[in-house]
Each structure stands twice: as C-alpha cells, then as structure tokens.
Amino acid sequence: MDVTDSAPHTAASPIAASRAAASRLRAALAHPPRPALQGLIALAIYLAVFIAWFALPLIKNLNVPVVGQNQVDPNFYVWAWRWWPYAVSHWINPLYSHQIGAPAGYNLAWATTSPPVALLLWPVTAVFGPVTSFNLTLLLAPPLSAWAAFLVARRLTGRFWPALLGGAVYGFCPFELTHSLQGQPNLTVNAVLPLMVYLVLLWWDGTLGRTGFVIWMTVAMALEFYIFVEAFAELTVLWVLVLVIGFAVAGRGARRKVARLAGLTGIAYAGALVLASPYLIYALTHNSNTLTRQQPMYSLDLVGLIVPRPDRVFGLRSLGAYAGHTLSHYSLSAYVGIPLLVVVLALAIFAWRSRVTRLVVITFVVIIALAVGPNLIVGGTQVVALPWGSLWSLPIARSAEPSRFILFGYLVLGIALALWLAAPVRSRLLRAARWGLGLLAIAAIFANLPTFYSVVVPKPPVDNPAAMRPVNELPAFITAGMYRQYLSPGEIVVVVSHRGNAGMLFQASSDFYFRIAGGFVNASMSRVDSLPEPVAVLTHPTRDRGKEFNAYVRAAGVGAILVEQAWAEPWTKVFSKLHLHGTTVGGVIIYPIPPPK
Numbered sequence: 001m002d003v004t005d006s007a008p009h010t011a012a013s014p015i016a017a018s019r020a021a022a023s024r025l026r027a028a029l030a031h032p033p034r035p036a037l038q039g040l041i042a043l044a045i046y047l048a049v050f051i052a053w054f055a056l057p058l059i060k061n062l063n064v065p066v067v068g069q070n071q072v073d074p075n076f077y078v079w080a081w082r083w084w085p086y087a088v089s090h091w092i093n094p095l096y097s098h099q100i101g102a103p104a105g106y107n108l109a110w111a112t113t114s115p116p117v118a119l120l121l122w123p124v125t126a127v128f129g130p131v132t133s134f135n136l137t138l139l140l141a142p143p144l145s146a147w148a149a150f151l152v153a154r155r156l157t158g159r160f161w162p163a164l165l166g167g168a169v170y171g172f173c174p175f176e177l178t179h180s181l182q183g184q185p186n187l188t189v190n191a192v193l194p195l196m197v198y199l200v201l202l203w204w205d206g207t208l209g210r211t212g213f214v215i216w217m218t219v220a221m222a223l224e225f226y227i228f229v230e231a232f233a234e235l236t237v238l239w240v241l242v243l244v245i246g247f248a249v250a251g252r253g254a255r256r257k258v259a260r261l262a263g264l265t266g267i268a269y270a271g272a273l274v275l276a277s278p279y280l281i282y283a284l285t286h287n288s289n290t291l292t293r294q295q296p297m298y299s300l301d302l303v304g305l306i307v308p309r310p311d312r313v314f315g316l317r318s319l320g321a322y323a324g325h326t327l328s329h330y331s332l333s334a335y336v337g338i339p340l341l342v343v344v345l346a347l348a349i350f351a352w353r354s355r356v357t358r359l360v361v362i363t364f365v366v367i368i369a370l371a372v373g374p375n376l377i378v379g380g381t382q383v384v385a386l387p388w389g390s391l392w393s394l395p396i397a398r399s400a401e402p403s404r405f406i407l408f409g410y411l412v413l414g415i416a417l418a419l420w421l422a423a424p425v426r427s428r429l430l431r432a433a434r435w436g437l438g439l440l441a442i443a444a445i446f447a448n449l450p451t452f453y454s455v456v457v458p459k460p461p462v463d464n465p466a467a468m469r470p471v472n473e474l475p476a477f478i479t480a481g482m483y484r485q486y487l488s489p490g491e492i493v494v495v496v497s498h499r500g501n502a503g504m505l506f507q508a509s510s511d512f513y514f515r516i517a518g519g520f521v522n523a524s525m526s527r528v529d530s531l532p533e534p535v536a537v538l539t540h541p542t543r544d545r546g547k548e549f550n551a552y553v554r555a556a557g558v559g560a561i562l563v564e565q566a567w568a569e570p571w572t573k574v575f576s577k578l579h580l581h582g583t584t585v586g587g588v589i590i591y592p593i594p595p596p597k
Helices: 003-030 035-061 075-091 115-120 121-126 130-157 160-171 174-181 192-202 210-227 230-248 252-285 316-324 340-352 354-373 390-395 402-422 428-446 502-509 534-540 543-556 569-576
Strands: 374-378 381-385 491-497 558-564 583-585 588-592
Touching: 035 130, 035 160, 075 115, 075 130, 075 502, 115 121, 115 210, 121 130, 130 160, 130 174, 130 192, 130 402, 130 502, 160 402, 160 428, 174 402, 192 210, 192 230, 192 252, 192 402, 210 230, 210 252, 230 252, 230 354, 230 402, 252 502, 340 354, 340 402, 340 428, 354 402, 402 428, 491 502, 534 543, 534 569, 543 558, 558 569, 569 588
Parallel strands: 491 558
Antiparallel strands: 374 381, 558 588, 583 588
C-alpha cells in the first residue's frame, strides 16, 4: 500500500472512534438499563462510596471490636448477634437470659436485640464470630438503606441520577452515620422503612395486587417491629398521619383509592401484630421499668437542622462553640443543611400544583412537628409548649426519643430532592441551577458526616504518646480459649474493664462458656458501667463496701473476677486490699473467689 493512501485513514481513525463512542453513549442514555439493573448499579455505587469515603478502616478490621469500645451499646449488640442463634439452637427462651445478670438473669423483652438481623447473620456468626457479623452489619446498613430509598425515588421519577442522589440523602444522613459510629444497629438497619413506601407505589400503579400487598406489607411491618419496637411505634403514628394527609390532598377520584389503601394497610398492620404477638404477650406480662425521656435533650432543637457539628464548621470557632454548647448530640445528628431545606421550599413554590409535592412537603412539616417533642426548642431555649405535647406523656411514648422521627424526615427529603432534580425544565440554565442546588445539598450533608477513621484509628494523647494501649484486640485469654483451663463451664464471673460491656463481649466470643454477673442491657435495668453495684462502688473502697462485696460474691455464687489487663489500674490495688490474689494470663488477671470458710 502507498504511504500517501494510508495517511488519511490513520488521521481519521481517532475521529471515527470518538464519534462511534459518542454515538454509543447517546444510545446508552436514550436506552438506560432496566430498573432491576439500575438498582444493582445503585447498590454497587453506594457500597463503593461508603467503603472508600467512610468505612475503609472498618472493612480492614472486620474481626476486631473497634467501634465504640468506650461505650456499652456496641458490645451489647455483638452479644445479641450471638445470643439469638444460641438460644434458638438450644431451644431456650430467647427473651430471658440467665447467661447475664447471673444468677437471676435479665428480661430481654424490653431490650432491643433486633432478632431478624441476628438470625439473618447467623451463618456469618457461626463461621467468623459475632464481632465480624456485627461489623458487617455496620458496613452494609447505610448502603442498603440508601438503595431502598433509591427504589422509591426511581419508581416516582423514572430517572436514575435524581434517584441516586435522593437515596444518598436517606442512607448517608447524619442520623444513620452517627449511630453507625456509636455501634447501634437498631438505629441504622433502616432499609425496611422505604421498602414499605415502595410497596405502596407498586400497589398504587397496579403492579402489585391486593393480596400481594397485604402479605408483603405484613412481613415488612413485622420485621420492623422485631428490629426496633420504638421505630415501629413511630411508624404507626406516621402511617395514620400520612394516610390522612394523602386523603386530604388527593382529588375526588383518588380518595376512594386512598381509603382502600388505608384498609389494606390496616389489615397488614393487624397481621404484623399477630406475628409480633408472642413477643408482645411476653413483654406485657413481664414488664420492666423503662426510662422517661421527656428531657429537652431528647427533642429536636430546630437550630440543629442548619448548624453542623462543632468540628465541621470550617474554622468558624464561634459557630463551633455555639453548636458544642447549645445543641445536644441528638439534635446534631438531625442536621439537614440550608441547601436541602431550600430544595423543599423551592419544590413547594414551583410544583405545589402536584399532589405528590403537597404530600411530600406537608409530611415533612408534620415529621418536624413530631421530632421537636412536647416543647418547641430553638437555640437551647424552650419557646412554647406545643398543643400535642401531652401525647409524649402517654405510657407507650414516655420512653421514646422524639428526635428520632427525623429519620423519616430524611426519607421524605430524599424523595423531595429526587423530584426536584427530575422535574422537566426547558432552559439549560434552569436545569443547571437545579442540579447545582441539588449537588450543593448533597455536599452540605456529606461535609458534616463522621467517618470510621475517627474510631478505628484513634490518636494517642499529644502529651503522652505512650498512653496508647492495644485496647481493640480481644485478649488471648478469650481468643486462644485459655478460659477453659481456668474456668468451669457455666461458672459465674465478673468482668472488670473500661472497655464498654466487656463481659458480654467476652461471653459472646467464648460461645457462652461462662456466665457473667452484671452486663448492660439497657439503662432501666442495668448500670452503664455493666458492673454489679457491690463491685462498681469499689472504685472508692471502704471497709463497709469491702464487706458488702464479700457478701455479694458468695451470695451470687461468683467464682472469679476477670480484670482486662489493659485497664488493670486501679483494680489491682482494690482487690489486693481485699486479700484477693490474681494470676496474669492471656491479657487478663484472674482473681479466684475463695470458698466460704
């Protein structure tokens, strides 16, 4: 071939290739993937973003108890993730455990053990242990919640990218991420809530029949009951209110359909109560004291909607100090940001004629009214008592935290953002402005989110780097099975450690080889240090307290005290004064309790 003939072909090849690529891109945009494939793509994106941005340290330490080890909740759930498979496989009552609070045991009917999650992860727990299954729960819960909200937004808008951002508002909201870092899966396993909305949409457009709707909604409601009873109670209130709002905003032709929806939902709710009846009957016949959460700290301060966390104020010290001193962490975890509130306002102004818009906006206002609790609080000041405030004094609501209603608000906000971005706009400038505001709303939320880097990779004190201790790894006494050489099966022990709820963590990791005296179940039934009272008060020992301790360990049948070596001070001195002699082995100090003379 002549060189002059090949030159034009060579020069044109990149141009032809780029044109072909552009043609394929236009074809892909014109014919997007099917909804099912879009859902898989969305889930993959959420999971990748969550791991890379927030949870990379967690995925590198899946078998290590690293989250919230200075708190009691995380290790309670590690214990619960092992307890349910253990109780089911041993045919014992899962709602009462003699393994903790020994010898009497603890009633678990008024504790949140989230059995659906624990049983779902049973295979992971059996192979890798409860710590891994617990960490996997924290890793998967936000992306799955975002994906479930994506399904709702995608069904409403028919658009992928608006739905993707809308799902992110719900799944990666400050409420979700804050409680993930606190190790509270009962507050982070939230995929069921948007899936209920998805079922309503499927029924509304005729994709799902009446029977299928009732069956699936019954299952979803029952699952939510067992995951977190308080969320189920809040959901009950919202179902009623949203159906009333929907009936009010629907046209004459749609009101009958809303009434049918209310009837089918009522049937599903009754079915869920039937499925929950074994738990309910046991709980109501074995009542326990519950906390009353009427203090202002449990309510949403309206300023918390727009003021970020103290460490995320971009150097504005006065704003950081204001947030730190004025807002409780309950209000700080309800941050929405000004841009997203502007989206809701703009949607109300420009699309109020849409019945869906009216339903979304009014529902969000109602949710905020519930989240503020019995009194309107602005900037730490109780402005006025609200007319519906007395509802929070009802027995069923006294122990609920009003600010937790904000979770439903994030779902509504995610839907609102998706509707805003998907609305047809002729002008490219207006379209760019819409997306600019939407992306700014997402950026404002993401900039305020905590990450697992802060809890998994802690920094030693600046003035004492040597004070950093290997507190995350379980002691070899547990991991290497050394406890079998020093303890008898079923022996009652007291575990002393500044690691939160260490006794329940050790017990779950040893497959309930020994029983523990103490353990934290909830603040109504147990001490926050998870220790029995006669042991806890020894931090300030007196002669009388020493006598009470000796009487207690003998009456309770305690066979040994286990002190985690990383936190041996000041306990070694305390037990030495009580004439107990310890043996150091595998990261713990064992103090056998001598038999009575």
